[in-house]
Amino acid sequence: MTSPFKALGLSSDLVETLTEQGYTVPTAIQESSIPSLLEGRDLLGCAQTGTGKTASFLLPIIDQLAAGRKRARMPRAIVLEPTRELATQVMEAFKKLSKRSSLDAALIIGGESISAQEKALARGVDILISTPGRFLDLQKRGHFLLSSVSVFVLDEADRMLDMGFLPDIERIFSMLPATKQTILLSATISPEIKKLSQKFLTDPNIISIAAPSSVASTISQNKIIFPFAKTTPVGKRLEVKFQALLTLLKDHKVSRGIVFCNRKRDVDTLAKKLTALGFPSLALHGDLPQNKRTRTLNEFKTQKISLLIASDIAARGLDIDDMPNVFSFDVPSQAEDYVHRIGRTGRAGKAGHSFLFASRQDEKAVQAIEKLIRTPIPLMTLEGSDAACKSPPEASPDPDPSPKPPSQRKHQPRQKTTTPGPTPKGKKNQVETKEPTASPSALLGFGEDQPAFMIDTTSYFAAPATNSKPMQMRYGTVVKPTDKKDM
Ligand code: AMP
Numbered sequence: 001m002t003s004p005f006k007a008l009g010l011s012s013d014l015v016e017t018l019t020e021q022g023y024t025v026p027t028a029i030q031e032s033s034i035p036s037l038l039e040g041r042d043l044l045g046c047a048q049t050g051t052g053k054t055a056s057f058l059l060p061i062i063d064q065l066a067a068g069r070k071r072a073r074m075p076r077a078i079v080l081e082p083t084r085e086l087a088t089q090v091m092e093a094f095k096k097l098s099k100r101s102s103l104d105a106a107l108i109i110g111g112e113s114i115s116a117q118e119k120a121l122a123r124g125v126d127i128l129i130s131t132p133g134r135f136l137d138l139q140k141r142g143h144f145l146l147s148s149v150s151v152f153v154l155d156e157a158d159r160m161l162d163m164g165f166l167p168d169i170e171r172i173f174s175m176l177p178a179t180k181q182t183i184l185l186s187a188t189i190s191p192e193i194k195k196l197s198q199k200f201l202t203d204p205n206i207i208s209i210a211a212p213s214s215v216a217s218t219i220s221q222n223k224i225i226f227p228f229a230k231t232t233p234v235g236k237r238l239e240v241k242f243q244a245l246l247t248l249l250k251d252h253k254v255s256r257g258i259v260f261c262n263r264k265r266d267v268d269t270l271a272k273k274l275t276a277l278g279f280p281s282l283a284l285h286g287d288l289p290q291n292k293r294t295r296t297l298n299e300f301k302t303q304k305i306s307l308l309i310a311s312d313i314a315a316r317g318l319d320i321d322d323m324p325n326v327f328s329f330d331v332p333s334q335a336e337d338y339v340h341r342i343g344r345t346g347r348a349g350k351a352g353h354s355f356l357f358a359s360r361q362d363e364k365a366v367q368a369i370e371k372l373i374r375t376p377i378p379l380m381t382l383e384g385s386d387a388a389c390k391s392p393p394e395a396s397p398d399p400d401p402s403p404k405p406p407s408q409r410k411h412q413p414r415q416k417t418t419t420p421g422p423t424p425k426g427k428k429n430q431v432e433t434k435e436p437t438a439s440p441s442a443l444l445g446f447g448e449d450q451p452a453f454m455i456d457t458t459s460y461f462a463a464p465a466t467n468s469k470p471m472q473m474r475y476g477t478v479v480k481p482t483d484k485k486d487m
Contacts, residue, residue, distance in 0.1 A: 043185075261311065338372075
């Protein structure tokens with residue numbers, strides 16, 4: 001029987017490698033993109049990680065470059081990634097997929113020894129997998145020429161723009177030969193990405209995999225609202241949220257998870273406090289040296305630590321096996337980041353749980369998220385515990401949000417639980433409730449009368465995913481561009 005990968009036009013060597021890796025069926029993006037990429041056409045792909053998008057561009061590159069010969073300092077393909085972690089992940093995928101070829105790739109990223117990278121370039125590599133900063137640095141120093149580049153991949157383009165890489169990307173693009181294949185992949189197709197694609201791409205094949213706002217149907221979500229007053233000091237907020245996190249970790253014997261914080265200093269603080277309390281944790285954010293970042297990620301992947309406390313640097317694209325829980329300790333400022341955060345769990349058809357910590361002041365940001373994912377996030381309820389969030393007028397800001405020994409802790413009533421009901425069926429882009437007496441905002445947990453924080457301590461692990469509109473299949477379905485507003 002012909003392999004479906006063979007039917008897409010891939011070489012027998014690659015098909016054999018794919019079979020060995022256990023890939024038997026192409027994902028939606030692979031099916032739609034590989035034939036046209038093998039023909040040399042440009043591609044605009046709207047796809048998130050988890051859809052098999054890395055192999056969708058690496059496989060045709062491997063077959064296309066197989067015919068040529070590598071030359072010193074003259075790479076033939078460039079793959080740009082927004083973060084070092086993603087570049088490393090693509091390099092790992094390349095190594096696995098190219099094992100039957102004689103192709104070599106170099107990982108050109110900051111924070112790693114530059115001289116080792118210079119040596120690799122001098123020996124000659126076929127593909128550069130890189131982040132923009134180090135790429136430009138080495139290019140300026142004359143360590144490679146771009147005249148032989150025949151394929152250029154801009155991965156996670158929306159993230160690149162968010163991170164302010166646009167000028168770097170435009171510079172790199174202007175240095176590439178006019179005749180080349182360009183592959184632009186982005187989780188969302190914003191007007192900026194559209195503009196970029198018009199500038200960079202010629203007659204592209206346009207593919208969209210599921211909706212950019214989609215959330216895997218295997219993920220159950222809950223939000224926990226802390227009714228802090230506007231004046232509640234930051235330290236107090238951290239302390240209360242930290243206690244809620246501990247409750248979730250302990251009561252549900254959470255073995256693994258990522259805790260996302262908006263501030264790097266909170267990332268560091270939480271990692272220390274959790275480790276001290278018996279939850280082995282490490283911090284991951286952009287201010288840490290690269291070797292530490294790499295080590296931390298490896299320790300998390302190999303389960304040497306159970307919790308990763310991270311900034312949004314870890315929100316995108318990281319493919320970590322067996323990652324059942326995501327905690328958003330803060331509401332992300334961009335609604336899309338929430339989707340990326342929770343996309344770290346519920347992968348490969350496994351169940352995942354997401355907990356969003358929010359305060360009343362986050363109401364608009366939470367509404368933006370719910371609008372984006374087109375479903376209200378069920379509230380976790382805890383009866384009778386207003387006190388924890390109240391900031392008495394005489395209370396001074398608590399500069400040390402560390403958990404106190406139980407004897408010094410303010411009494412926090414034991415949570416009495418209620419089961420979060422099924423997600424209210426929402427009209428598109430609008431949260432609706434059937435409760436006749438309460439205001440919609442109260443039902444969403446933002447009302448003045450809400451308890452301090454609300455945690456269901458019994459039911460959610462048993463509960464099926466509560467999204468009223470599960471959107472994304474694991475490996476995606478192709479959505480016609482006309483189905484989407486933005487394309
Ligand atoms: P990506 O979207 O590139 O991050 O890929 C997500 C995960 O899907 C990675 O762990 C890949 O190894 C895996 N994968 C990619 N293509 C396939 C396929 N055709 N069948 C099964 N798994 C795949």
